[in-house]
């Protein structure tokens with residue numbers, strides 16, 4: 493098994509082959525430093541569909557440039573790769589490749605942080621700080637404890653994660669398809685509910701008619717059978733069916749010439765069959781269903797033909813399969829519309845789930861409205877308090893102005909005379925000015941001009957000589 497094959501098989505990255513082949517082996521034999529434009533180039537291989545697809549492909553792309561790593565890969569079996577033996581060879585790759593891998597990892601960590609932040613913001617958690625370290629743990633394909641350099645553990649994690657994730661990838665696609673179909677049916681049922689009796693009847697008739705029209709198509713050949721491949725040979729390749737030769741067929745459709753049928757190359761073989769059922773111009777043909785049918789066909793052929801389970805069909809495996817009875821006399825292929833995507837029970841659960849989601853949404857909306865009302869109420873209260881405070885301040889200002897003395901121009905040491913001073917009593921030992929003895933504190937003897945003791949006051953009055 494070729495070195496590229498070993499790694500791609502392990503990673504189920506058959507699509508990588510096209511890009512690997514385009515990198516000349518001599519590149520880093522002659523050049524110590526990889527040219528910058530080549531460094532920046534993104535591999536043009538088929539997307540694996542993983543969310544870290546770009547990172548994965550860039551890492552593989554750079555490892556391929558290292559001669560030591562390539563040689564080790566050549567001599568390492570799939571199981572050993574899966575067990576992490578290949579990852580250990582990272583310690584021996586050249587410095588500039590390591591530096592580039594460090595850079596790729598830092599970029600990936602930064603991309604994840606941006607994603608986490610964006611998700612966090614969307615969920616409305618602006619005021620709470622994100623614990624990146626904790627959230628990063630969910631991304632198992634790199635070592636988040638060391639965000640700066642790419643180490644053996646990073647390669648090990650990448651290999652393990654990609655293997656696991658790609659194995660689950662088809663399963664997830666089937667699940668998504670099922671949900672898609674249930675949602676379609678749910679919307680149809682809801683639409684029917686909104687119609688009048690008469691229109692509902694018409695709509696139902698139309699639906700049945702379209703279903704019938706979709707199911708009416710030429711016979712579908714069993715995927716991977718002689719009949720199916722012969723049709724490709726004749727119609728797509730334009731060759732005489734009598735000349736059909738499996739080995740020639742294999743070489744013709746091994747598009748990248750690596751000696752294996754990968755998933756994409758296999759799927760391409762089913763286009764002729766799928767065109768018998770699906771036409772994008774027809775109302776009754778759903779192209780999402782066409783892709784599900786393509787996936788089913790590829791899975792079926794892989795299961796039958798890929799005996800060593802590396803998700804690639806070698807020429808030997810292919811030739812072995814052409815000798816089997818199923819190849820020559822296959823069963824009929826049950827197409828998607830002939831199978832039930834979901835049970836009524838699953839549909840019921842799905843709709844219940846939708847109702848719960850809707851109720852949650854209504855509840856959340858109500859809670860938000862309540863919070864909004866409360867905030868508005870608090871705002872009004874604050875406004876009222878502010879107004880009161882403002883009025884109090886204005887009142888104080890007015891009082892201050894009333895009490896304050898009029899502004900007097902003062903020269904030298906002259907003390908301004910207060911208007912209140914006029915009403916103040918003069919200092920104690922100063923004689924009162926005439927006419928100011930308003931208080932009879934000391935009564936004067938009017939005849940003698942002598943002060944009299946206070947207790948003699950009534951007599952003094954009596955003693956006043958009577959003028960005849």
Ligand SMILES: [Ca+2]
Pocket residue numbers: 746747748749750751752753754757
């Ligand atoms: Ca191939």
Ligand SMILES: [Ca+2]
Pocket residue numbers: 797798799800801802803804805806809
């Ligand atoms: Ca195989």
